[in-house]
Amino acid sequence: MAKIDRRDFLKIGAATTATAACPAFIDAMELQLGGKDFHQIRTYHARDRKPYLCTMCSYFDGGFTYAEAGEVLKTEGNPNHIATRGKFCSKGLASFFSASDPDRILNPLKRVGERGAGKWQEITWEEAIKEVAAKVSANLDNVDSIYLNEGGFKDSGVVRFMNTIGSHSIIRSRLQGIGTAPKQKALEQVTGAKFMLPDLEHTKYVLNFGANIMETAMPLAQRLTDGIVNNRLKLVTFDVRMSNTAGRSDEWLPVFPGSDGIIALAMANVIMQKGLADTNFISHWVNYTAEELAKKLEQFTPEMAEQASGVAAKTIINIAVEFAKSKPATVFSHNGLSWHKDGISSEEACLLLAAITGNIDNEGGVCLPRQFNVAEPQPAPKSTEKLTKTLYYRFPFEVKDGKRKVQILFNHMSNPVYSAPAASIWRELLQDAEQIPYIVDFSPFMSETSELADIILPDVVDVERDNVASSPTALWPWITMTIPNIEPLGKAQDVRMTLKQIIAAIDPSGAKGMQQYWDFSNTKQWVKDEITATEGTDKKTYKRLKSKGVWPNYGKIDPADRKILDKKGEPVLANYGTYKENGFATESGKMEFKSPSWNENRQLKDLKPNEFVFTTFKVAYQTLSMTSNLKYISEMYHSNPMWINKNIAKELGISDNSLVRVTTEVGYMVTKAFLTQGIHPQVVGMSTSVGRSAYGRVAQADPDAHTQFVRKGKEDPDIDDNLWWRDAGTNPNDIIPLAIDPESGIQTWNDIIVTISPAEPDDKYGDIQVDNAKHFAIYKQLLRRLKNEIS
Amino acid sequence: MQEEHEIRRSYGLQTAGSKGVAGRKRYAMVIDLRKCIGCRSCMVACKAEFGIPLGVWRTWVKEGDKGSYPNTRRIFMPRLCNHCDYPVCVRNCPTQATFKHKDGFVLQRYNRCIGCRTCMVACPYNARHLIPAKRTDKNLPTMVVDKCTFCIHRVKKGLVPACVQACVGGARIFGDMNDPNSEVAKLASKETLTVLKPELGTSPSVSYIGGDWELMDEPHSYTNRSKYMKEEFNTFKRNHKGDAFGDIVEGEPTMPQVGQNMVGFLNTIPHKAKGVYDAFVNFLFK
Amino acid sequence: MDESTITYNVFHHVAWGTTISVYFWLVGASAGSFVISSFGWVFGIKRYKPLALTASITAIFMLMLVPILLIWDLGKPLRFLYLMLPGYWHATGPMSWGTALIFSYPIAMIIYTYFVFKNNPFWAKTIGIISIILALSTHWYTGVVMELNPGRFLNHTALAPLLFLTGAFISGIGLLILILWVQNMIVAIKNRIEWTLIEEMAQYMMYGLVFDAFLLFLDFMQTLYGSNSEVMGHEVVLMGIFRFPYLWLEMVIGLIVPFFILVTPLKKFKAGIILAALLVAVGVYGMRVWWVMGGQYLQTFY
Numbered sequence A: 001m002a003k004i005d006r007r008d009f010l011k012i013g014a015a016t017t018a019t020a021a022c023p024a025f026i027d028a029m030e031l032q033l034g035g036k037d038f039h040q041i042r043t044y045h046a047r048d049r050k051p052y053l054c055t056m057c058s059y060f061d062g063g064f065t066y067a068e069a070g071e072v073l074k075t076e077g078n079p080n081h082i083a084t085r086g087k088f089c090s091k092g093l094a095s096f097f098s099a100s101d102p103d104r105i106l107n108p109l110k111r112v113g114e115r116g117a118g119k120w121q122e123i124t125w126e127e128a129i130k131e132v133a134a135k136v137s138a139n140l141d142n143v144d145s146i147y148l149n150e151g152g153f154k155d156s157g158v159v160r161f162m163n164t165i166g167s168h169s170i171i172r173s174r175l176q177g178i179g180t181a182p183k184q185k186a187l188e189q190v191t192g193a194k195f196m197l198p199d200l201e202h203t204k205y206v207l208n209f210g211a212n213i214m215e216t217a218m219p220l221a222q223r224l225t226d227g228i229v230n231n232r233l234k235l236v237t238f239d240v241r242m243s244n245t246a247g248r249s250d251e252w253l254p255v256f257p258g259s260d261g262i263i264a265l266a267m268a269n270v271i272m273q274k275g276l277a278d279t280n281f282i283s284h285w286v287n288y289t290a291e292e293l294a295k296k297l298e299q300f301t302p303e304m305a306e307q308a309s310g311v312a313a314k315t316i317i318n319i320a321v322e323f324a325k326s327k328p329a330t331v332f333s334h335n336g337l338s339w340h341k342d343g344i345s346s347e348e349a350c351l352l353l354a355a356i357t358g359n360i361d362n363e364g365g366v367c368l369p370r371q372f373n374v375a376e377p378q379p380a381p382k383s384t385e386k387l388t389k390t391l392y393y394r395f396p397f398e399v400k401d402g403k404r405k406v407q408i409l410f411n412h413m414s415n416p417v418y419s420a421p422a423a424s425i426w427r428e429l430l431q432d433a434e435q436i437p438y439i440v441d442f443s444p445f446m447s448e449t450s451e452l453a454d455i456i457l458p459d460v461v462d463v464e465r466d467n468v469a470s471s472p473t474a475l476w477p478w479i480t481m482t483i484p485n486i487e488p489l490g491k492a493q494d495v496r497m498t499l500k501q502i503i504a505a506i507d508p509s510g511a512k513g514m515q516q517y518w519d520f521s522n523t524k525q526w527v528k529d530e531i532t533a534t535e536g537t538d539k540k541t542y543k544r545l546k547s548k549g550v551w552p553n554y555g556k557i558d559p560a561d562r563k564i565l566d567k568k569g570e571p572v573l574a575n576y577g578t579y580k581e582n583g584f585a586t587e588s589g590k591m592e593f594k595s596p597s598w599n600e601n602r603q604l605k606d607l608k609p610n611e612f613v614f615t616t617f618k619v620a621y622q623t624l625s626m627t628s629n630l631k632y633i634s635e636m637y638h639s640n641p642m643w644i645n646k647n648i649a650k651e652l653g654i655s656d657n658s659l660v661r662v663t664t665e666v667g668y669m670v671t672k673a674f675l676t677q678g679i680h681p682q683v684v685g686m687s688t689s690v691g692r693s694a695y696g697r698v699a700q701a702d703p704d705a706h707t708q709f710v711r712k713g714k715e716d717p718d719i720d721d722n723l724w725w726r727d728a729g730t731n732p733n734d735i736i737p738l739a740i741d742p743e744s745g746i747q748t749w750n751d752i753i754v755t756i757s758p759a760e761p762d763d764k765y766g767d768i769q770v771d772n773a774k775h776f777a778i779y780k781q782l783l784r785r786l787k788n789e790i791s
Numbered sequence B: 001m002q003e004e005h006e007i008r009r010s011y012g013l014q015t016a017g018s019k020g021v022a023g024r025k026r027y028a029m030v031i032d033l034r035k036c037i038g039c040r041s042c043m044v045a046c047k048a049e050f051g052i053p054l055g056v057w058r059t060w061v062k063e064g065d066k067g068s069y070p071n072t073r074r075i076f077m078p079r080l081c082n083h084c085d086y087p088v089c090v091r092n093c094p095t096q097a098t099f100k101h102k103d104g105f106v107l108q109r110y111n112r113c114i115g116c117r118t119c120m121v122a123c124p125y126n127a128r129h130l131i132p133a134k135r136t137d138k139n140l141p142t143m144v145v146d147k148c149t150f151c152i153h154r155v156k157k158g159l160v161p162a163c164v165q166a167c168v169g170g171a172r173i174f175g176d177m178n179d180p181n182s183e184v185a186k187l188a189s190k191e192t193l194t195v196l197k198p199e200l201g202t203s204p205s206v207s208y209i210g211g212d213w214e215l216m217d218e219p220h221s222y223t224n225r226s227k228y229m230k231e232e233f234n235t236f237k238r239n240h241k242g243d244a245f246g247d248i249v250e251g252e253p254t255m256p257q258v259g260q261n262m263v264g265f266l267n268t269i270p271h272k273a274k275g276v277y278d279a280f281v282n283f284l285f286k
Numbered sequence C: 001m002d003e004s005t006i007t008y009n010v011f012h013h014v015a016w017g018t019t020i021s022v023y024f025w026l027v028g029a030s031a032g033s034f035v036i037s038s039f040g041w042v043f044g045i046k047r048y049k050p051l052a053l054t055a056s057i058t059a060i061f062m063l064m065l066v067p068i069l070l071i072w073d074l075g076k077p078l079r080f081l082y083l084m085l086p087g088y089w090h091a092t093g094p095m096s097w098g099t100a101l102i103f104s105y106p107i108a109m110i111i112y113t114y115f116v117f118k119n120n121p122f123w124a125k126t127i128g129i130i131s132i133i134l135a136l137s138t139h140w141y142t143g144v145v146m147e148l149n150p151g152r153f154l155n156h157t158a159l160a161p162l163l164f165l166t167g168a169f170i171s172g173i174g175l176l177i178l179i180l181w182v183q184n185m186i187v188a189i190k191n192r193i194e195w196t197l198i199e200e201m202a203q204y205m206m207y208g209l210v211f212d213a214f215l216l217f218l219d220f221m222q223t224l225y226g227s228n229s230e231v232m233g234h235e236v237v238l239m240g241i242f243r244f245p246y247l248w249l250e251m252v253i254g255l256i257v258p259f260f261i262l263v264t265p266l267k268k269f270k271a272g273i274i275l276a277a278l279l280v281a282v283g284v285y286g287m288r289v290w291w292v293m294g295g296q297y298l299q300t301f302y
């Protein structure tokens, strides 16, 4: 048969698509990672590129948005961003879909009918602003009855609004509790800095305590894989279950919940005993001498650690020795370690390991954060914020208890009815118009919390928002910014503009002195002002940010090995040992450890055969709420069967994928069991982010769940027709009782005890039974116990 | 010698394999499984790049656990079209809709594709899918077969494929195998590369470093699905209007299975009829 | 491997589903009836001449449904013409040959039927020979179209066309017997087909069943001693998901039971033969189902 060659069949094919119309040759050129973009078929013109700052999680990765014909069609990492190095995680890559999400709220909504009945009326912005401003004005003489629940990692103007009106009632749900509070407290105490950064790229050994780096810390994950292949590092992960990180570690050591601290201390003990410590570093930079430390650590024997954790003493010794002998080595820890009673001590124990081996702020060790502190536009109102420990958790209880009188609740970027512990209490409270007469939410999506609001003033979404931030995710400090590539869809409006209008309505003449802080023409101006106010920036910052998306410029990133190269093509080396000049930001200038300690959580120790410690964890593709209505994300992950050790499950008569009851002190839920070899026999686990009663058709896995408020921004026949999954998972937060650690103020999510049993005959998947009175009783108990400790 | 051999094995619209042929390119992807963290950024990047509808994928990441507590491990293995040097899909297509580009891409001409799915049956790697009747962007093709293009639209503009761009772990590496300085060529000479189903003689352009074949092979992936995934599988087969016209949902009572399958088939008729009608109206009036 | 669990949720469809199974069955039944029709006019077995017309009309009717089904099954039905346009026709695609056959075979059949109707032995024979070759080819090709997919453990065997042809032969006879039976009830007594003839056809059907069983046995041996996919495919797909069409429909209902009827005195009863014919025709559909979809099934999660 005659050979047909490529050119011939282009001729043959009368109708050719653009794919086929690609030239038959490709110019010899080195392929680049990104930085430009083209539509696959429609056009071959380059798309409009604008800098983009992803705020789907706290890492604030820098990238670009690409738009075509007034629509953002893509986001991707900025290949020359010092931290991102061109990489966005799946959430970041899908984040632009929230703009065109057909279930998005595009108009101010006013509740009609009962709270939570799902009946809404569209109103104009003028009406909305007028109404909210009137409510605020009416309460200005009792301004502390105006509350804000702020969930953003960074203030988007709402805290400033509270400062402006002078209310002290600010709840910072993420900063005060939910996330990394114990870690921050420990770091602040020991190093004076709030964060730490393991230099995974250059290290030889990683001790990882309860951090799921590969799923929750993407900027670190990419450095970890580079280290794994280029540096052949050894990764040892302590986790109660086989997370992706644990499953890809050289060694996964399943630990009994809450025992990481004692393991770390035992290792430190071994290192001191065997003379493997860096005594030079200790004597210069630690508040104890090596001898003192050795003595203090003596009590924490590997046997004791074995007893508490179930990890063999021999293994602990071996790892301790390996770790101390590997230079450099690093330690990382996260929620798995710190979401327990006494998490701060455990965090300190981790740091101690790094300190006694001299792995502090060295190449391949535990580095101090490098970051710009993005400042508020100036002049700024005086901060009224008093960081009240645990207020977020206590808030609904205290209101119910009559201890707090709330007139208005502003809710911003937070979804307590879904994400908070004792979520059912939040639901009950927010439903009760007597307790909280007026609820304002800024959410662009109908979240479980927004459903209970009285008025929704829809914010713009990430890709439509002017923004600027910095995060300590690289060895060099950086700033990144978003310049929206599109106009906000529908009537969505940036919160800052909404607040500006509210302020203008409250203080029309400026006589109350409020207007001066809201004197910006638009949010672009606001961002410029923020940059100007930030220490370390200069006139060129904004310009460079605008074109390159990141500032400062440290060099080009080699796409092959992801090293930063200077103009001559030589690698740029980071500046280590930053503490050496001025010491640590502590009083003594040294690392200030408290006396090493570890308190066993006795409660966890006397588990009955059907009792387990309950852990909830995050998965790589979802954030708590923001991703749940993104179709490509929820398609990949939409359900969270409960992990349980296979052998134990058999003993309890639970078979794979059968229904189980998960019972806590306050109630039970019915979910599916996932039998696995990858979890500690005394632990059961469920992921968060799914199990939604609101948020949209995709999140609820129901293509017919049309909500009447929806004014379709853009129809998506794909969702109507092709959404194939029907299991939307279950959310455990209703049955998770309050469990606050007094010292860090954290909810000790990982200390919850549950009873597991096969489901009763009448149980249906997703059933939840919860007794709010019991929630309340637990709160009362807690109060008594913590009376003196809680501020 | 080599060349002769290659030419002999290239039927129809396949340009001869270009591996090692001077003056030709052979674009290839090496997937370093040591670096894959299972983040699925690649899957989202690919779907976003092409607006791929729900229920079909150009690339996906296989995932599995092995071992018994506490000696366990998790395995990830991204999959995509192999851009075979000897693609069965091209050989079997009746309308020349799919062809092999001389630089190593196996491509699809939507305008020629009649949606007969012969190529899907032919592909030993299940790398192809039929685009459902409805998708987000109405201007893009539907009801024709689609597959990974190795992002030729990006490559020709000097960019790596979207999934490579997005790969957080840096596990996906793309380049010209024939260029000894390319990253892929270096890896090919330094590391042990393996391909999927080498015995079929398709000569894939996608190769792996560090695969766990026993876990990831075709029958094993199927039989060792967790129960939950079996349930998902059935949900998918029930609800996704894949227009495959009568897929079998497993685990249902076997007796009426063929009957049920017929009912399923009949159920797709109105759906399909609407599609045909729409296409007709489109063809005539738009 | 002691323990492993696969946990990703990307699934695929069986690319060729029910439509294709039905179509394979129809093509087969058509070819089978046509062979019977040709006995009289082509092979000169006089006593078969009376049923030639019915047989070939049955064959034509069956085959008329085929393009409809096939076109319906296309993602782009309106593009079915591409299959025949010179610029599109792809020589290496088995489907391309099939298209040529599917369109030429009914035409030849119609011409043949015309001459049978006109009682023109010469042309009936000449065209009949061509038609019979086309009939066999058409069905041979359906086997081939499945066979030439090296990635499909079940189908990639040279037995495929034979299995299809045998199935075609027996299901065609089965169907024809049913039709003749019905026809005999309607038409005038003098026009009725002799029952002995039908009994004879049933006999052929029985030989077909034996051969079919033999082929199935060969196929079974191959899977049993085959690659991982083949062994597992047999165990999981054929004996698992497709147990009903494979084991029950094809083997028991379509093979063992009718065989039993046809070798025992039961065949003396009219009802016995009718029942056997019915079961064979239905049983072959079972084969079409497992053969078409079973081969693809493992891969729908790969």
Ligand SMILES: Nc1nc2c(c(=O)[nH]1)N[C@H]1C(S)=C(S)[C@@H](COP(=O)(O)OP(=O)(O)OC[C@H]3O[C@@H](n4cnc5c(=O)[nH]c(N)nc54)[C@H](O)[C@@H]3O)O[C@H]1N2
Residues within 6 Å of the ligand: A057, A058, A178, A179, A180, A209, A210, A211, A212, A213, A215, A216, A217, A238, A239, A240, A241, A243, A255, A256, A257, A258, A259, A260, A334, A335, A336, A337, A615, A616, A617, A618, A619, A620, A621, A622, A623, A624, A685, A750
């Ligand atoms: N994909 C994704 N990434 C995110 C987020 C997200 O929602 N999604 N959110 C961001 C935010 S706000 C946060 S706070 C971080 C959280 O990041 P991480 O702390 O890494 O994530 P978690 O899933 O909360 O918990 C980590 C691990 O702790 C384990 N664990 C539970 N109990 C114990 C224990 O007693 N000991 C040990 N060693 N391990 C234990 C769990 O099994 C889990 O794998 O992630 C950030 N990144």
Ligand SMILES: Nc1nc2c(c(=O)[nH]1)N[C@H]1C(S)=C(S)[C@@H](COP(=O)(O)OP(=O)(O)OC[C@H]3O[C@@H](n4cnc5c(=O)[nH]c(N)nc54)[C@H](O)[C@@H]3O)O[C@H]1N2
Residues within 6 Å of the ligand: A151, A173, A174, A178, A179, A412, A413, A414, A415, A416, A418, A419, A420, A421, A442, A443, A444, A445, A446, A447, A448, A450, A459, A460, A461, A462, A495, A616, A617, A618, A623, A624, A625, A626, A688, A732, A733, A736, A749
């Ligand atoms: N069981 C369990 N519970 C947990 C955790 C766990 O591991 N297990 N993790 C905890 C942790 S670490 C955290 S950080 C919290 C997170 O919990 P939250 O801080 O409550 O965060 P989300 O649930 O993501 O809710 C954010 C809300 O912001 C709104 N929103 C989304 N996009 C925008 C926008 O662009 N603008 C505005 N104005 N609003 C927007 C939406 O209504 C969304 O519901 O959850 C905690 N809850």
Ligand code: SF4
Residues within 6 Å of the ligand: A054, A055, A056, A057, A058, A059, A060, A061, A087, A088, A089, A090, A091, A092, A093, A217, A218, A219
């Ligand atoms: S890790 Fe993902 S979600 Fe978090 S900032 Fe980066 S891209 Fe966004």
Ligand code: SF4
Residues within 6 Å of the ligand: B080, B081, B082, B083, B084, B087, B088, B089, B090, B106, B122, B123, B124, B125, B126, B127, B128, B147, B202
């Ligand atoms: S993997 Fe399949 S679709 Fe891709 S070239 Fe090979 S045979 Fe064709």
Ligand code: SF4
Residues within 6 Å of the ligand: B092, B093, B094, B095, B096, B097, B098, B112, B113, B114, B115, B116, B117, B118, B119, B120, B144, B145
């Ligand atoms: S579906 Fe399209 S590409 Fe595939 S074989 Fe048929 S015509 Fe060719």
Ligand code: SF4
Residues within 6 Å of the ligand: B045, B046, B047, B049, B058, B059, B080, B081, B147, B148, B149, B150, B151, B161, B162, B163, B164
């Ligand atoms: S090369 Fe392009 S089309 Fe292929 S899987 Fe990657 S992103 Fe998708």
Ligand code: SF4
Residues within 6 Å of the ligand: B035, B036, B037, B038, B039, B040, B041, B042, B043, B061, B076, B078, B166, B167, B168, B169, B170, B171, B172
């Ligand atoms: S993006 Fe890269 S690291 Fe992530 S799953 Fe895909 S191949 Fe693996």
Ligand SMILES: [Mo]
Residues within 6 Å of the ligand: A174, A178, A179, A180
């Ligand atoms: Mo968090």
